[in-house]
Amino acid sequence: MKIAFIGLGNMGAPMAGNLAQAGHDVTGFDRADVAVEGVAMATSAAAAVANADAVVTMLPNGQILRAVADEVIPAMQEEAVLIDCSTVDVDSARAVAQQAADADLLSVDAPVSGGIGGAAAGTLTFMAGGTDAAFAKAAPLFDIMGQKAVHCGEAGSGQAAKICNNMILGVTMIATCEAFALADKLGLDRQKMFDVVSTSSGYSWTMNAYCPAPGIGPQSPADNSYTPGFAAELMLKDLRLSQQAADSADADTPMGQIATAIYEQFVEQEDGLGRDFSAMLPRFEKRSRS
Ligand code: NAD
Numbered sequence: 001m002k003i004a005f006i007g008l009g010n011m012g013a014p015m016a017g018n019l020a021q022a023g024h025d026v027t028g029f030d031r032a033d034v035a036v037e038g039v040a041m042a043t044s045a046a047a048a049v050a051n052a053d054a055v056v057t058m059l060p061n062g063q064i065l066r067a068v069a070d071e072v073i074p075a076m077q078e079e080a081v082l083i084d085c086s087t088v089d090v091d092s093a094r095a096v097a098q099q100a101a102d103a104d105l106l107s108v109d110a111p112v113s114g115g116i117g118g119a120a121a122g123t124l125t126f127m128a129g130g131t132d133a134a135f136a137k138a139a140p141l142f143d144i145m146g147q148k149a150v151h152c153g154e155a156g157s158g159q160a161a162k163i164c165n166n167m168i169l170g171v172t173m174i175a176t177c178e179a180f181a182l183a184d185k186l187g188l189d190r191q192k193m194f195d196v197v198s199t200s201s202g203y204s205w206t207m208n209a210y211c212p213a214p215g216i217g218p219q220s221p222a223d224n225s226y227t228p229g230f231a232a233e234l235m236l237k238d239l240r241l242s243q244q245a246a247d248s249a250d251a252d253t254p255m256g257q258i259a260t261a262i263y264e265q266f267v268e269q270e271d272g273l274g275r276d277f278s279a280m281l282p283r284f285e286k287r288s289r290s
Contacts, residue, residue, distance in 0.1 A: 001025070003141070004052035006045050006068055007086070008034045011112070012058030014120040015085070015145045019056075022144045027052070046075040053077075054141060057084045061237075062092030069096045073103050081106040081137040085126070087238060090156045090163070090245050097130065097155030106134035109155060111162040112146065115230055123147045127165075129157035163245055166238035169206070170259040173235075173280055176206040180213055181284035190216050212278035221276035229276035236263040 001024050005016040008030040020026040020038030028039040029048040035041065042048035049055045049072045057072075059065050065088050076082065082100050084093065084107070093109040100107035108130035118124040124146035128135055135151045142149035152161045179202070183193045194216045198208045211217030221229035228234075239260040246253040266272035266283055 001053045001141075002051055003027070004029070004042075004045075004048040004055045004072075005039065005058070006030070006048060006055065006072065007058040007060075008036055008039070009058065009060075010116050011085075011119045012056075014116070015056070015058060015124075018119075018122045018145055019141065024141075024144075045071050048072075049075050049080075051077060053080055054138065055080060055082050056141070057082070057086060059084075059086040059088075061086070062088035065096060066092055069099055073099055073105065076103070076105055078104065079106070081108065081134055083108050083110055083138045083141065085110050085112055087111045087162055087241065088159060089241050090159045091248060093129065093159045094156040106131065106137055107155070108134040108138045109158040110138065110142065110149070111158050113162070113165065114146070118146070126150070127152050127158040127161040129153055129155050129159065129161075159241075160245065163238055163242040166235070167242040167253065167256040167259070170235050170239045170263060170277070171255045172204045173206045173210075173212065173277055174259055174262055176204060177212050177278070177280040177284050180281055181287070184285065206278070210278060212281040220278065222278055222281070226276040226279035226282070228274070229278070232263060232272040232275055232277045232279065233267050235277040236260070236267050239263055 003019055003024050003026045005026055005028045008016055008028050013036045016026055016028050016039050017036050026039045027042050027048045028036055029042045029045045045068055055072055057068055065084060065086055082105055097107045108128050110126045110128040112124040112126055114124040122145055126142045126146050126149040128149055128151050152158050190213050197203060210220045212222050214222045221227060242256050243260050
């Protein structure tokens with residue numbers, strides 16, 4: 001397949017590299033001066049997509065996605081599919097899908113889980129929204145860049161699944177960290193806390209697979225001085241998207257709202273910027289009730 005890849009940053013570069021390594025003819029474009037092995041670089045997004053069967057975008061936010069879509073959709077060839085893997089607001093995902101449909105193009109919103117490690121290893125999970133035909137056309141590329149792709153429903157459903165998942169993740173990480181900090185103050189050994197909770201009804205992915213306490217549980221960013229991993233500012237981005245979606249859908253999400261406020265404070269007023277989102281534990285360690 002001829003594939004155009006727009007947005008070759010931390011995630012996009014290894015994803016595009018994996019597509020090229022699998023034997024596809026990949027042309028890339030990024031507004032920054034980047035090079036990816038096996039990927040030919042175009043001088044504009046429109047030039048990159050001109051002869052492509054599939055166009056993959058991996059961009060920072062919905063505003064940039066909309067601007068790139070304005071440029072590439074008119075330049076795409078008939079029967080090509082637009083696959084947006086960025087994490088963006090549901091409204092932008094739906095607007096771009098509508099724009100693609102109006103131009104008789106297939107499109108799918110397909111945000112990912114798995115981070116930079118998953119992008120490099122080709123083990124991402126894709127959450128996809130779009131028609132059956134669009135999903136079917138994108139699926140072989142998901143198989144190369146990832147290990148699992150779930151077709152969640154119509155346009156926007158991939159983004160909806162992503163932000164609901166990450167809202168749970170943010171809330172659960174805070175709950176796990178505040179419980180560890182309370183356990184410390186109650187004199188409970190952290191290993192005992194892990195042994196009990198990880199096999200009791202308080203278990204979760206944040207406790208069992210990504211334990212925020214150094215030296216406890218499987219290897220996690222806590223064992224590497226809270227170097228991300230998944231940076232606190234990216235968690236904040238996704239929590240904000242969840243609250244934007246909750247506003248627009250008139251959904252009551254009190255825990256998501258509180259988690260957003262706590263990560264906002266952590267990233268913007270404390271020392272959370274650039275640290276893994278599990279560094280919420282040392283934050284709670286330093287705090288008292290008042
Ligand atoms: P990044 O900032 O490293 O990469 C984004 C790239 O897009 C940059 O290279 C930038 O130059 C390029 N870009 C910006 N505007 C452009 C334009 N108009 N035209 C062409 N290129 C443009 O970000 P990233 O970490 O690769 O994340 C990309 C997306 O994936 C985001 O939406 C993020 O939320 C999501 N995501 C990231 C992770 C992660 O762990 N990094 C995990 C899951 C999802």
